[in-house]
Amino acid sequence: MQRSNPMAVNHPLLQPTASALGTPLPRVLRPQRAVPADAVRPTRAEVNLAALRHNLRVVKRLVGNVPVWTVLKADAYGHGSKAVARTLERAGADGVCVALLEEGIELRAAGIKVPILVMGGYYGNAWGELLRHDLTPVIYDVGQVVSIADEVRYSGGEAVRVHLKVDTGMARLGATPKEVPAVARALLDRPEVILDGLMTHFACADGTDAGSLAGQLDLFDGVTAEIQRLGLVPRIRHAANSAALVQSARARLDVVRPGLAIFGIEPRDGMAPELRPAMSVRTAIVAVREIEAGQAVGYGSTWTAARRSRIATIPMGYADGLSRALSNKGHVLVRGRRAPIAGAVSMDLTMIDVTDVQGAATGDEAVILGSQHGPLGEDTITASELARLLGTIPWEVLTDVSRRVPRFYREP
Numbered sequence: 304m305q306r307s308n309p310m311a312v313n314h315p316l317l318q319p320t321a322s323a324l325g326t327p328l329p330r331v332l333r334p335q336r337a338v339p340a341d342a343v344r345p346t347r348a349e350v351n352l353a354a355l356r357h358n359l360r361v362v363k364r365l366v367g368n369v370p371v372w373t374v375l376k377a378d379a380y381g382h383g384s385k386a387v388a389r390t391l392e393r394a395g396a397d398g399v400c401v402a403l404l405e406e407g408i409e410l411r412a413a414g415i416k417v418p419i420l421v422m423g424g425y426y427g428n429a430w431g432e433l434l435r436h437d438l439t440p441v442i443y444d445v446g447q448v449v450s451i452a453d454e455v456r457y458s459g460g461e462a463v464r465v466h467l468k469v470d471t472g473m474a475r476l477g478a479t480p481k482e483v484p485a486v487a488r489a490l491l492d493r494p495e496v497i498l499d500g501l502m503t504h505f506a507c508a509d510g511t512d513a514g515s516l517a518g519q520l521d522l523f524d525g526v527t528a529e530i531q532r533l534g535l536v537p538r539i540r541h542a543a544n545s546a547a548l549v550q551s552a553r554a555r556l557d558v559v560r561p562g563l564a565i566f567g568i569e570p571r572d573g574m575a576p577e578l579r580p581a582m583s584v585r586t587a588i589v590a591v592r593e594i595e596a597g598q599a600v601g602y603g604s605t606w607t608a609a610r611r612s613r614i615a616t617i618p619m620g621y622a623d624g625l626s627r628a629l630s631n632k633g634h635v636l637v638r639g640r641r642a643p644i645a646g647a648v649s650m651d652l653t654m655i656d657v658t659d660v661q662g663a664a665t666g667d668e669a670v671i672l673g674s675q676h677g678p679l680g681e682d683t684i685t686a687s688e689l690a691r692l693l694g695t696i697p698w699e700v701l702t703d704v705s706r707r708v709p710r711f712y713r714e715p
């Protein structure tokens with residue numbers, strides 16, 4: 304009798320893939336997000352494309368003629384990078400920044416033509432993929448320069464333009480000022496790699512300490528001068544994220560890199576009130592029940608009715624990005640009114656107390672993030688409000704909306 308070898312895996316997805324030319328394709332199996340056509344339950348994120356265009360205009364007005372490279376990492380902060388990139392490219396975005404190589408490949412495959420800067424600096428050994436998709440790598444060490452030069456020579460292609468990242472105070476990625484001369488020399492020795500951009504990143508741009516920003520910019524100017532002394536002249540320099548481009552004209556340099564502002568959220572309250580949030584998260588009530596005073600709700604019975612209450616159930620839970628930390632803490636809008644979350648948020652479902660929401664019934668819209676106009680009034684739950692409740696930042700609130708939640712794109 305023949306026994307099958309449990310180690311011999313024959314699943315097609317686990318086989319190495321190869322293009323017709325025999326070159327390995329990127330083995331990047333991107334998890335697919337639910338799409339509107341798949342949507343059965345009413346839970347969804349709505350992305351307002353007009354708001355994205357408006358926010359790009361607001362940023363452009365602020366920075367004058369400085370080119371805007373919109374930051375679309377992490378699937379465009381949870382908004383869906385393909386649709387967002389297409390919208391912003393048509394609206395005049397001058398470039399796009401992503402964190403991962405695979406995020407850049409996804410956008411090229413979607414037909415995006417503007418420069419795409421891969422900021423995360425991690426390429427595995429997929430240098431060929433990087434070059435084939437015309438992506439601009441951010442580099443910060445000698446080994447990366449050597450690898451890219453080798454790849455260019457090996458493939459017989461044209462010289463590659465790179466951006467060198469300098470660490471001026473973030474202590475995250477980037478050549479430290481001490482390491483910069485060695486990287487510069489590696490570049491000077493290798494005409495296959497062209498220093499097109501020089502960049503840095505601020506640690507405290509959304510704070511109120513302007514000194515931190517100025518200190519990093521001084522250091523960046525010093526490193527720029529040093530590189531020029533060595534004989535390299537970067538075409539462009541850039542540093543500003545959303546907060547820095549609002550706060551500091553000096554930080555705008557030759558390109559700005561806004562992420563959060565493009566999605567309509569102020570890095571700090573009052574910084575740019577004309578921005579419009581692009582994403583809202585909505586669902587609908589799927590069940591309503593009356594409970595008696597003293598009766599408990601949800602896992603762990605952490606909420607008990609103080610009076611006869613009406614409890615509504617919505618089909619969204621922590622697996623969708625409605626944080627469990629909002630249990631007995633957050634609110635949801637129903638009929639234009641706030642209904643408190645009652646009990647523990649569970650994986651797929653959450654209960655809300657609609658006792659004071661007159662007429663609340665199955666089928667009523669429930670808004671987790673965003674605005675609602677209803678018969679009882681109108682109200683808005685912002686990403687900043689949720690972030691404060693959760694002890695986090697709006698960036699995380701946006702990226703937490705999970706891939707189970709289909710994104711619907713709206714032209715209002």
Ligand SMILES: *Cc1c(COP(=O)(O)O)cnc(C)c1O
Nearest residue numbers: 374504544545560561562563564
């Ligand atoms: C995420 C990121 C940005 C954009 O930051 P926002 O605060 O969202 O505008 C810019 N530059 C780098 C290097 C980043 O990682």
